Amino acid sequence: MEKRTPLMSVGFWTHHSSRLFEDIFNKRAQESLSLASKEAFILMMLNTFGPKSLAEIAKIAKNAHPSILRHIDSLEATGYVERRPHAEDRRIKVIHLTESGKKIVPAVFDTLWSVHSTAVQGFEPEELEALLDQLKRIHDNLQKESDLEMVPMDMLKKMRTGAADE
DSSP: OOOOOGGGOHHHHHHHHHHHHHHHHHHHHHHHHOOOHHHHHHHHHHHHHOOEEHHHHHHHHTOOHHHHHHHHHHHHHTTSEEEEEOSSOTTSEEEEEOHHHHHHHHHHHHHHHHHHHHHTTTOOHHHHHHHHHHHHHHHHHHHTTOSOOSSOHHHHHHHHHTGGGO
16 A cells, blocks of 8 residues: 655645745735735735625635734725725725725736746746646535635636636
């Protein structure tokens, strides 16, 4: 029987690679944009999917409301987002990108892509395409058995088809 070790696990490599990716992204976003990685994530999410409530942002980010609220407060203080009352329920505040927020988003995406470039350095285009296909398959296999949606499926479908860019 073949001996199994953590180093043979897809979970080990995806988990550790994800943590390294986030650490490098956080450092670069902090250095070049003075943003925490979670703040950068919120800006990219609002840019991609439009205004969201605090509860929606917390669900997508998989963070508790108080943690996300601190990031929203920081983004609001820098003028990148603003809170507006929900059209139907005035108790709910909806987070919108401001013009300043919209202007910084390209730099946030550039920072993200710089980390991506570091991560895939030395990969041939067809290797990268195969890797992304395999990672999507792993995601889809795991999603079938999990109640946890890292990104709500309707948003994920839009991202995969490019419909979110419209």
